[in-house]
Amino acid sequence: xxxxxxxxxxxxxxxxxxxxxxxxxxxxxxxxxxxxxxxxxxxxxxxxxxxxxxxxxxxxxxxxxxxxxxxxxxxxxxxxxxxxxxxxxxxxxxxxxxxxxxxxxxxxxxxxxxxxxxxxxxxxxxxxxxxxxxxxxxxxxxxxxxxxxxxxxxxxxxxxxxxxxxxxxxxxxxxxxxxxxxxxxxxxxxxxxxxxxxxxxxxxxxxxxxxxxxxxxxxxxxxxxxxxxxxxxxxxxxxxxxxxxxxxxxxxxxxxxxxxxxxxxxxxxxxxxxxxxxxxxxxxxxxxxxxxxxxxxxxxxxxxxxxxxxxxxxxxxxxxxxxxxxxxxxxxxxxxxxxxxxxxxxxxxxxxxxxxxxxxxxxxxxxxxxxxxxxxxxxxxxxxxxxxxxxxxxxxxxxxxxxxxxxxxxxxxxxxxxxxxxxxxxxxxxxxxxxxxxxxxxxxxxxxxxxxxxxxxxxxxxxxxxxxxxxxxxxxxxxxxxxxxxxxxxxxxxxxxxxxxxxxxxxxxxxxxxxxxxxxxxxxxxxxxxxxxxxxxxxxxxxxxxxxxxxxxxxxxxxxxxxxxxxxxxxxxxxxx
Amino acid sequence: xxxxxxxxxxxxxxxxxxxxxxxxxxxxxxxxxxxxxxxxxxxxxxxxxxxxxxxxxxxxxxxxxxxxxxx
Numbered sequence: 073x074x075x076x077x078x079x080x081x082x083x084x085x086x087x088x089x090x091x092x093x094x095x096x097x098x099x100x101x102x103x104x105x106x107x108x109x110x111x112x113x114x115x116x117x118x119x120x121x122x123x124x125x126x127x128x129x130x131x132x133x134x135x136x137x138x139x140x141x142x143x144x145x146x147x148x149x150x151x152x153x154x155x156x157x158x159x160x161x162x163x164x165x166x167x168x169x170x171x172x173x174x175x176x177x178x179x180x181x182x183x184x185x186x187x188x189x190x191x192x193x194x195x196x197x198x199x200x201x202x203x204x205x206x207x208x209x210x211x212x213x214x215x216x217x218x219x220x221x222x223x224x225x226x227x228x229x230x231x232x233x234x235x236x237x238x239x240x241x242x243x244x245x246x247x248x249x250x251x252x253x254x255x256x257x258x259x260x261x262x263x264x265x266x267x268x269x270x271x272x273x274x275x276x277x278x279x280x281x282x283x284x285x286x287x288x289x290x291x292x293x294x295x296x297x298x299x300x301x302x303x304x305x306x307x308x309x310x311x312x313x314x315x316x317x318x319x320x321x322x323x324x325x326x327x328x329x330x331x332x333x334x335x336x337x338x339x340x341x342x343x344x345x346x347x348x349x350x351x352x353x354x355x356x357x358x359x360x361x362x363x364x365x366x367x368x369x370x371x372x373x374x375x376x377x378x379x380x381x382x383x384x385x386x387x388x389x390x391x392x393x394x395x396x397x398x399x400x401x402x403x404x405x406x407x408x409x410x411x412x413x414x415x416x417x418x419x420x421x422x423x424x425x426x427x428x429x430x431x432x433x434x435x436x437x438x439x440x441x442x443x444x445x446x447x448x449x450x451x452x453x454x455x456x457x458x459x460x461x462x463x464x465x466x467x468x469x470x471x472x473x474x475x476x477x478x479x480x481x482x483x484x485x486x487x488x489x490x491x492x493x494x495x496x497x498x499x500x501x502x503x504x505x506x507x508x509x510x511x512x513x514x515x516x517x518x519x520x521x522x523x524x525x526x527x528x529x530x531x532x533x534x535x536x537x538x539x540x541x542x543x544x545x546x547x548x549x550x551x552x553x554x555x556x557x558x559x560x561x562x563x564x565x566x567x568x569x570x571x572x573x574x575x576x577x578x579x580x581x582x583x584x585x586x587x588x589x590x591x592x593x594x595x596x597x598x599x600x601x602x603x604x605x606x607x608x609x610x611x612x613x614x615x616x617x618x619x620x621x622x623x624x625x626x627x628x629x630x631x632x633x634x635x636x637x638x639x640x641x642x643x644x645x646x647x648x649x
Numbered sequence: 650x651x652x653x654x655x656x657x658x659x660x661x662x663x664x665x666x667x668x669x670x671x672x673x674x675x676x677x678x679x680x681x682x683x684x685x686x687x688x689x690x691x692x693x694x695x696x697x698x699x700x701x702x703x704x705x706x707x708x709x710x711x712x713x714x715x716x717x718x719x720x
Contacts, residue, residue, distance in 0.1 A: 090666070090677055388688045438658050438689045441712075450658050452685055 073638040077366035080405035084398020087378055095381035102380050102614060105548035105599065109611050112600055113152050119161040120186030132342045134167055134182040137217050141346045142171035142180060148623045150543055150610045151202060153603040157194030157230060161187055164196040168203045170623050173215060173353040177627035179207040182217030185261060189221035192266050194230040197238045204244035207253055209515050209542045210627040213356050214248060215349060216257040216274055220267035238266055245273040254356060258345040262321050264289030272334060278348040279325050279335040286323030357631050364629040365426035366638060373404035379614040383521055385549050390437035393418055397431060400618050407647045409467050414459035415439050416451060419467040421643060427625040430471040432464060433481030444488065446496040456487045456528055461501035465508045470643040472512025475636040477628040479621060480518040480533035486526030505531040509540055515628040518544040519617060520608060524552040545620055546608035550599045557593025561586035652695050654717040656710045660684030665706055671699045673719060680716050693719060
C-alpha cells in the first residue's frame with residue numbers, strides 16, 4: 073500500500089502576514105490562559121509535604137519516581153487537575169498518564185506519598201477507574217507506584233463503598249488481567265487494608281525492602297468503645313494501650329517474600345524497584361512499530377506554534393480547521409474522505425508518527441450556498457447537518473473495519489434544529505453515529521478545540537463514548553456546556569420576561585438572573601473547571617497536542633487485539649474511488 | 650480588470666479590513682460580516698488594488714451585495 077500512504081496529498085496553508093498581525097492579541101490570550109493552567113498544575117504537584125521532607129526520610133516523591141521510571145520526553149500527564157469532590161489539596165491524591173517505560177507504552181499511576189502517605193480520598197476511585205479503563209482501551213500495561221496508607225478515615229463515607237468506589241479498582245485489575253493486560257506494581261511504604269489490596273491486586277509485585285501490604289493495619293488498637301461513646305476514662309485507657317503498642321506493621325517484606333512469596337522481587341533501594349519495573353517492561357508484549365507504520369514518521373510542514381494564531385479564543389470568530397490539522401499530522405499530508413459531501417465536517421486519513429489514524433473535525437464558518445440542501449436557510453460550520461452526519465457514520469464504520477484508530481476534534485455548537493431538521497432525520501442520524509461508534513472496536517481520542525456543545529459533544533466521540541474514548545483533551549479555548557450561557561438564559565427566562573412585562577412588574581430582577589445564569593455557564597465551562605470535574609482528562613498547551621496524538625497512536629498500535637492487513641483496507645480504496 | 654467582492658450571506662458589516670488604494674492578495678480577509686452570532690470573513694477573490702469600498706461598518710447587507718471592488 074506504499075503508493076497510498078508513503079506520500080499523501082499535502083494540505084494546509086502558510087499563515088499570511090495579515091493573519092499574523094491580527095492574531096497577536098489571540099496569542100496573548102491563549103498563552104495567558106495556558107499559564108493560569110500551568111500555575112494550577114504546579115500547585116497540585118506541590119501539595120502535601122515538601123519534597124525535601126520526603127527525601128529526608130529516605131523516600132522519593134511520586135514525581136521523582138515517575139521521572140526516574142518514564143523514558144525522557146514521553147510522559148503525557150492526564151487528570152492532573154482532576155478533583156471532582158473538591159478536596160482541599162486540589163487533587164485525588166493519585167497522578168497518572170501515559171508514557172514509555174523501556175521503550176514500551178504504558179498507563180502509569182502513582183499515589184502521592186506527600187499527602188497523608190498516599191491515602192484514599194474522595195474522587196480518587198473515579199480517577200483510578202479512568203486509568204484502568206484507559207489501559208483496557210489501549211491494551212497496554214498498567215504500571216502502579218503503590219504507596220497507600222488506606223482510607224482517609226474522616227471522609228470514608230464518600231468513597232469507601234459504592235458501585236464505582238475504592239474497591240472497584242481491584243475488580244478492574246482482575247478484569248485487565250483476564251483480558252491479558254499486565255498490571256505491574258512497585259510497592260513502597262505502609263499499605264494496610266485498602267492499601268494492601270492496591271498492593272496485592274496487580275500481577276507482578278516489585279517491593280521495596282521497607283514496604284508492607286496487609287489485610288489491616290497494625291495501628292488499630294481495639295474495636296468499638298464498650299460504652300458506646302468516648303469519655304476521659306476511655307481516653308486514658310487508650311493512651312496507656314497505645315504507649316505499650318509497639319508492634320511492627322503486618323505484611324512486611326519478610327512475610328511476603330520469605331513466607332507467602334507474593335512479592336516477586338524485593339529491592340534495597342527505592343530506585344531498585346523502578347529499575348525492576350523497567351527491566352520487566354522490556355519484555356511486555358508489543359509489535360515492532362514497523363509492523364503497523366505506513367510510512368516513515370515526519371514532522372508537519374508547518375509549525376504547531378501557528379495553532380496559537382489559528383484557533384481564536386473569541387467564540388464568534390471562525391478559522392480553518394484544515395489549517396489546524398495540517399499542523400498536527402505527519403508531513404501535513406492527508407487523504408480526505410468524501411470532500412464533496414457534508415462540508416461542515418472534515419473526515420480523512422492522516423499519519424501520526426508514521427501510523428495511520430482517522431481524523432474527524434468540525435469545519436468553521438459559512439458553508440457553501442444552498443447547503444444544507446434540505447433547508448432554505450444558510451448552514452454554518454460548527455453545526456451538524458444531514459450530510460455531515462451521514463459522512464461521519466460511514467467514516468467511523470470504515471475505520472472500524474480497517475482497524476484505524478480515530479482522533480476526533482470538536483468545535484461544535486450542536487446539531488441543526490427545527491422541524492425541517494427533524495424531517496431530514498437528524499435525530500435518528502445522531503443516534504446512528506453513536507451506534508456506529510459503539511460497533512467499532514478501535515481506540516478513539518478527542519480534542520475539544522473550542523466548543524463542545526449539546527448532543528454533538530456526545531456523538532462526536534465525546535467522553536460519553538466511554539469504553540471507546542481513551543481520553544479527551546482540552547485546550548485553553550475549550551468551553552463545554554449543553555448550550556451557550558446566553559442561550560440558556562433566554563430559554564430559562566424569556567417566558568418570565570413576557571409575564572413580568574404583561575403584569576407591569578419591573579424587569580430588572582429577571583435581567584439580573586439572566587446575567588447571573590450566563591456568567592455561571594461561562595465560569596463552569598472554562599478549561600480548569602472542565603479538568604477539575606473530568607469533562608476533559610487534561611488541558612494541554614496548543615503546541616503539545618501532537619505529542620499526545622503520537623502517544624495515543626503509538627499506544628493504540630503497540631499491541632492491538634485485532635489487525636487489518638494494510639493491503640486489505642477498504643477506506644483508502646473508497647477514498648481513491 | 651475589476652473584480653467584485655460579493656457578500657456570501659446576509660448580515661451586518663462588522664469590520665472593514667481594507668481601504669481604497671490598498672494592495673491585497675487573493676484570499677486575504679477584506680471584510681467581516683456578522684450573522685448567526687458568527688463573524689464570517691469575506692476573502693479577496695484575486696490579487697490587486699482596492700478600487701472601491703461600497704459599505705461601512707454597521708451596514709446591513711444582503712446576499713450577493715457588492716461590498717468592494719478590486720482592480
